[in-house]
Amino acid sequence: xxxxxxxxxxxxxxxxxxxxxxxxxxxxxxxxxxxxxxxxxxxxxxxxxxxxxxxxxxxxxxxxxxxxxxxxxxxxxxxxxxxxxxxxxxxxxxxxxxxxxxxxxxxxxxxxxxxxxxxxxxxxxxxxxxxxxxxxxxxxxxxxxxxxxxxxxxxxxxxxxxxxxxxx
Amino acid sequence: xxxxxxxxxxxxxxxxxxxxxxxxxxxxxxxxxxxxxxxxxxxxxxxxxxxxxxxxxxxxxxxxxxxxxxxxxxxxxxxxxxxxxxxxxxxxxxxxxxxxxxxxxxxxxxxxxxxxxxxxxxxxxxxxxxxxxxxxxxxxxxxxxxxxxxxxxxxxxxxxxxxxxxxxxxxxxxxxxxxxxxxxxxxxxxxxxxxxxxxxxxxxxxxxxxxxxxxxxxxxxxxxxxxxxxxxxxxxxxxxxxxxxxxxxxxxxxxxxxxxxxxxxxxxxxxxxxxxxxxxxxxxxxxxxxxxxxxxxxxxxxxxxxxxxxxxxxxxxxxxxxxxxxxxxxxxxxxxxxxxxxxxxxxxxxxxxxxxxxxxxxxxxxxxxxx
Numbered sequence: 001x002x003x004x005x006x007x008x009x010x011x012x013x014x015x016x017x018x019x020x021x022x023x024x025x026x027x028x029x030x031x032x033x034x035x036x037x038x039x040x041x042x043x044x045x046x047x048x049x050x051x052x053x054x055x056x057x058x059x060x061x062x063x064x065x066x067x068x069x070x071x072x073x074x075x076x077x078x079x080x081x082x083x084x085x086x087x088x089x090x091x092x093x094x095x096x097x098x099x100x101x102x103x104x105x106x107x108x109x110x111x112x113x114x115x116x117x118x119x120x121x122x123x124x125x126x127x128x129x130x131x132x133x134x135x136x137x138x139x140x141x142x143x144x145x146x147x148x149x150x151x152x153x154x155x156x157x158x159x160x161x162x163x164x165x166x167x168x
Numbered sequence: 169x170x171x172x173x174x175x176x177x178x179x180x181x182x183x184x185x186x187x188x189x190x191x192x193x194x195x196x197x198x199x200x201x202x203x204x205x206x207x208x209x210x211x212x213x214x215x216x217x218x219x220x221x222x223x224x225x226x227x228x229x230x231x232x233x234x235x236x237x238x239x240x241x242x243x244x245x246x247x248x249x250x251x252x253x254x255x256x257x258x259x260x261x262x263x264x265x266x267x268x269x270x271x272x273x274x275x276x277x278x279x280x281x282x283x284x285x286x287x288x289x290x291x292x293x294x295x296x297x298x299x300x301x302x303x304x305x306x307x308x309x310x311x312x313x314x315x316x317x318x319x320x321x322x323x324x325x326x327x328x329x330x331x332x333x334x335x336x337x338x339x340x341x342x343x344x345x346x347x348x349x350x351x352x353x354x355x356x357x358x359x360x361x362x363x364x365x366x367x368x369x370x371x372x373x374x375x376x377x378x379x380x381x382x383x384x385x386x387x388x389x390x391x392x393x394x395x396x397x398x399x400x401x402x403x404x405x406x407x408x409x410x411x412x413x414x415x416x417x418x419x420x421x422x423x424x425x426x427x428x429x430x431x432x433x434x435x436x437x438x439x440x441x442x443x444x445x446x447x448x449x450x451x452x453x454x455x456x457x458x459x460x461x462x463x464x465x466x467x468x469x470x471x472x473x474x475x476x477x478x479x480x481x482x483x484x485x486x487x488x489x490x491x492x493x494x495x496x497x498x499x500x501x502x503x504x505x506x507x508x509x510x511x512x513x514x515x516x517x518x519x520x521x522x523x524x525x526x527x528x529x530x531x532x533x534x535x536x537x538x539x
Contacts, residue, residue, distance in 0.1 A: 026259070026317070033310070049294060049295060049296045050296055050299070053296050053299045053300055053303045054299070054303075056303040056304070056306075056307070057299060057302055057303035057306060060303075060306075060307065061302075061303055061306025061307055061309075061339075062306065062336070062339075065306070065309055065310070065313070065332065065336060066336070068310070068313055069313070069329075069332050069333075072313070072317045072325075072328075072329075073329070128295035128296075128356070128357070129295065130295055130296060130356050
C-alpha cells in the first residue's frame, strides 16, 4: 500500500521537522509524538505489529509523557526567545548534509530491488510475530537480554541514590 | 509482474469485502452500541447513586427517565461554548478530543461476539490485542495533561499534574497484572483468549474443561490476585472514585476541566465513561470469558469454526450483559467507598501493587513449571 507508506512517512517527517522548527517546547514535544506515531504506523505496515505497538506504548505513551510533564513543571520559557548561535547551525547543517549524502551514495550503489524483505521465521512459521520475537530473544539472545536487564537495574538504583542525596 | 495482475481482481474484491465488513462493524459496535452505552451509563450512575442515597434520581424524561441522556446532550450542545481569555487556544481545543478519541479507538480489538454470518465479531483481529489497548489508552493522558496545562490557571494545572502521575503509576500495575494471565494462555490474540476460556473455564471460574484439574486450581491463586490488581488499577486509570483525585471537588474545584464549558466539557465526561466501558470490556475478555457462556454451553469447536447465527447473537448478548454487570460494579463502588488521600494512592500503587504484581508473575511461572 504505497499510499499509506507515503502518508505515514510524511507524518513522521513533518513531526521531525516540527521538533526542530517550533520554539515552544510543548509544541516541539508534540511534534515528536506525531513523528513517533508515524514511525509506529510504518512498522505496522511492515507487519511488525509488536515493534509498532511498542513504539507507541514506550515512546509515545511513556517517555514523551515524562518529557511533557517535566517541560510543564519547569515551565521552560528561556528557550522561546533565544536564537541559535551560528556555529550550532553550521555544525548541525554539515552533519545533516553529510548524512544525506551518505544515504544517497549507499542507496544508489546498492541494488534495492534484489534485496528481499527480512523474514523472521523461528519454529512454526504460522505463529505470530510476538511469538517469534520472544523465541528469538530468549534462546539466541538470552545473554544480551540479561545484560540489558542488569543495566536498567543499575540505572534505576542510580536514579534513586541521586534523588535521595538532594533531600539530605 | 504477470502474476501480480493475475491476483489483483481477487485482492480488490477481498479489500472491498474487508473494508465493508469493517465499516459495518465499526458503525454497529462503536457508534451504535458503545456511544449509547456511554450515555446510558451516565443515567445508570445517577439512578444507582440516587438509590444508594435513598433519593429518586432522574425519572421525569421518558420511561424511568431513560431519555435523560438525550436532554443532557441537548443541554450541552446548546450552552454557550465559552473560551476564557487566558488559555492557550490551540491546545485548549485539542485536549477534549484527545481524551475521547483514544478511548473509542481501543474498541477495535475487543471481541464482542464469536461469529455472525461467517464474520468474526471483532473490528481488528490483531495478534497483540492487550498491548494495543494499553498503547492507545496510554495516549489518553495527553488530553488530561494538555487540558490542565493549556487552561493556564492553578487548579486545572494541579489536577493535570495529579492525573498524569496517577495514570503513569497505575499503567505499570495494569500492564504487570495481566502478564500472569497471558502466560497461562500463551496467547496475545483476544479472540483466541476467549476461545480458550470458553473451552477450559473462565479465568476466574475454572469449573469445566482443563480448568478442572490440580493445575487449574493452583493457577486460580495468581489469577485472583491479577484480577484484583487489574480491577483496582482500572479504577485509578479511569480516574473514578475512590481514586478520582485529579478532579477532587473539595481541593481542586473540578480539576483539569475547571475552565471548560458546554460540549468540550461533555467530551471529557464522555471520554471518562467510554474508558470505563472499554476497561470493563477488557476485564470481561481477559478474566470473565468474554462472549462465552459458562460450562462450555454453545461453545464453537475452534476459533475458526462457523457457528449458527443464533449462537452468534447469544454470544454478543452475553458479552454486553457481562460488560453492563461490570459497569454497575464500577458505579456501586463509586458510591460506596470514600476517596483515598493522594499519598495513600501513590503508596498503594508503587509499594503494594507493583511488588505484588511482580511476585505474582514469578508465582505463575513456578506453578506453570511444576504442573
